[in-house]
Amino acid sequence: KSTFENLEHGEEIILKDNNKKWKDYTDTDQTNKIRKAVKTYNNLLRKTRITITDEDDTNQQYDLSSNQYHRSFNNCSFQEGGRFYGPWWQSVSVDHRKHIQINGNQTIELDYSAMHIHLLYGYEGKEYYDLFPLNDDPYMLPEYGDIERKALKYGILIGLNASNQGEGLYAIREKLKEDGLYSDGMNLKEILKQFCAKHPIISHYLYSGIGLRTQYTDSCVAEYVIKKLTSRKITCLCIHDSFIVEA
Numbered sequence: 001k002s003t004f005e006n007l008e009h010g011e012e013i014i015l016k017d018n019n020k021k022w023k024d025y026t027d028t029d030q031t032n033k034i035r036k037a038v039k040t041y042n043n044l045l046r047k048t049r050i051t052i053t054d055e056d057d058t059n060q061q062y063d064l065s066s067n068q069y070h071r072s073f074n075n076c077s078f079q080e081g082g083r084f085y086g087p088w089w090q091s092v093s094v095d096h097r098k099h100i101q102i103n104g105n106q107t108i109e110l111d112y113s114a115m116h117i118h119l120l121y122g123y124e125g126k127e128y129y130d131l132f133p134l135n136d137d138p139y140m141l142p143e144y145g146d147i148e149r150k151a152l153k154y155g156i157l158i159g160l161n162a163s164n165q166g167e168g169l170y171a172i173r174e175k176l177k178e179d180g181l182y183s184d185g186m187n188l189k190e191i192l193k194q195f196c197a198k199h200p201i202i203s204h205y206l207y208s209g210i211g212l213r214t215q216y217t218d219s220c221v222a223e224y225v226i227k228k229l230t231s232r233k234i235t236c237l238c239i240h241d242s243f244i245v246e247a
Helices: 029-046 115-123 146-161 165-178 188-198 211-231
Strands: 013-015 050-052 070-073 081-085 100-102 105-111 242-246
Touching (some): 029 070, 029 211, 081 211, 100 242, 115 211, 146 165, 146 188, 146 211, 165 188
Parallel strands (some): 013 070
Antiparallel strands (some): 050 100, 105 242
16 A cells, blocks of 8 residues: 555655645556556666766756656546656756766657647547648647747647636646746637637547546556666656657
């Protein structure tokens, strides 16, 4: 049985309730398998030298000893959330992650592009590129540019977790303001309306609260990648839907 004391001493699985408070749980075959995979991954990371050589990033200090993952599940369910969290490299910005080294070697970051959009089409039994050209960007809309695209990427992820439009628009607006991506002339409602017009098959998922379910799916994809590479003693650094590996 997991206890709060265990969580404070390196527990590999954290379960949270609807208020994001840690919750005790009794282990099952599922949690035992999840814990075994995380432990095996963490054992490889302990044997790996992971550093950063970014001389420009002078304002940020990283605790290089913080190199262990746990998986965090939500809403008292092992079918919601489940992403990998913990190590210092997850707090490194996108621009600076290219300076991370594994065992003294340069790295490259590979990711799943627009992963949650593809997952939603998958939930509908559709393959995205059967419906769109191979070079299509799901977040690029007619008459809009890169700024709106960036806003939309944030907006969709936040909107999937919201339970209604009012809550969603408010949360999106606040996040964009925080990151300097919002301007007074930006019509978020219209941008999201155009997104739904481009993607009518999945538009009903917006403001449906499904976000933690898609997170669970992407965490299972991440687990698959991690287990495959770890079994070959290849270190990868998981950033949710992207993976840093030696170049």
